[in-house]
Amino acid sequence: MTVIRIGARRSPLAVAQAEWVRDRLVSVGVECEIIGIDTQGDTDRRHLTEIGGTGVFAMAVREALVDVRIDVAVHSMKDLPTAPMPGLEIAAVPEREDARDVLVGCRLADLADGMVIGTGSPRRQVQLAAYAAAHDLDLEFRPIRGNVDTRLALVRSGEISATLLAAAGLRRLGRYDSLDLPHELLPFEVMIPAASQGALAVEIADPARPGVRELVARLDHAPTRARVTAERAFLRELEAGCLAPVGVLATVKSGHGNGIDLTLAAVIGKTFGSTSDFDGSPDALLGIEGTSEAETAAELGARLARAALVRIDDDKTSGPA
Numbered sequence: 001m002t003v004i005r006i007g008a009r010r011s012p013l014a015v016a017q018a019e020w021v022r023d024r025l026v027s028v029g030v031e032c033e034i035i036g037i038d039t040q041g042d043t044d045r046r047h048l049t050e051i052g053g054t055g056v057f058a059m060a061v062r063e064a065l066v067d068v069r070i071d072v073a074v075h076s077m078k079d080l081p082t083a084p085m086p087g088l089e090i091a092a093v094p095e096r097e098d099a100r101d102v103l104v105g106c107r108l109a110d111l112a113d114g115m116v117i118g119t120g121s122p123r124r125q126v127q128l129a130a131y132a133a134a135h136d137l138d139l140e141f142r143p144i145r146g147n148v149d150t151r152l153a154l155v156r157s158g159e160i161s162a163t164l165l166a167a168a169g170l171r172r173l174g175r176y177d178s179l180d181l182p183h184e185l186l187p188f189e190v191m192i193p194a195a196s197q198g199a200l201a202v203e204i205a206d207p208a209r210p211g212v213r214e215l216v217a218r219l220d221h222a223p224t225r226a227r228v229t230a231e232r233a234f235l236r237e238l239e240a241g242c243l244a245p246v247g248v249l250a251t252v253k254s255g256h257g258n259g260i261d262l263t264l265a266a267v268i269g270k271t272f273g274s275t276s277d278f279d280g281s282p283d284a285l286l287g288i289e290g291t292s293e294a295e296t297a298a299e300l301g302a303r304l305a306r307a308a309l310v311r312i313d314d315d316k317t318s319g320p321a
């Protein structure tokens, strides 16, 4: 087998993730090189919703796979559209990093009226706003974007009071343990993460170069794959992307034989599918929970999403005219 070419975006996080995959392949005796790929999501400074949202980060890397300029693509699973792409295959879902979000700039107990929370994520905004409403706090939200360092710099300069980041990103960058700003890992009761937050997708072309699929498949982690499959099926059935006010988290209840029992918890901001603004009340979040019995992970996610859609419809017809 010749050298395996691993492609990823050039952002510091994407490079760290590619290096993580490379190190694991190297440890099983595979020679690898990393190829950085420029994507529109990295070079375009406009807000994500203006440049096409979901998928802008992944597309250029996927094109490199299709063109056989690389053998393996490493993505944040969170940024990968839920629809499968013909001709590509997710050959490994490696073990998930910390799925939680982290509040950076202050701790939950320090939140105070008038604080400016920088986040461009409707999911984070609706959940933190619900927390604020339940604690009688008046927070202001400001959309920001950019890589981890850009976001931390906005907190340091005082331009924003705090921001919300995926703990996985900070950890993979080796920045979590040395973080010199006040911060708090948010429990799932406060903040349900985005579908597959903290997980990677290791994608290959189908057909792949001989041997590539088998080598990459060694990185697959079955419990992570099951969780991510359920979470993405939930998102897909809602026809929602990473910019929807949707948090969803599957946890493994118990493993028995080959089967894995999953519990799925989700929140949907009631602004979902409507044009009205989030009204800040705690009941503006719809909570969903369910457990798989004999179902597959994908069936569990899809069933709970259909149940949620029914409840959203009911709310709309029974709500004030």
Ligand SMILES: NCc1[nH]cc(CCC(=O)O)c1CC(=O)O
Pocket (backbone or CB within 6 Å): 076, 077, 078, 079, 164, 165, 166, 168, 169, 196, 197, 198, 199
């Ligand atoms: N949307 C950007 C993005 N895509 C993946 C991560 C971090 C790693 C992960 O969530 O798996 C981030 C940054 C963030 O949400 O803070």
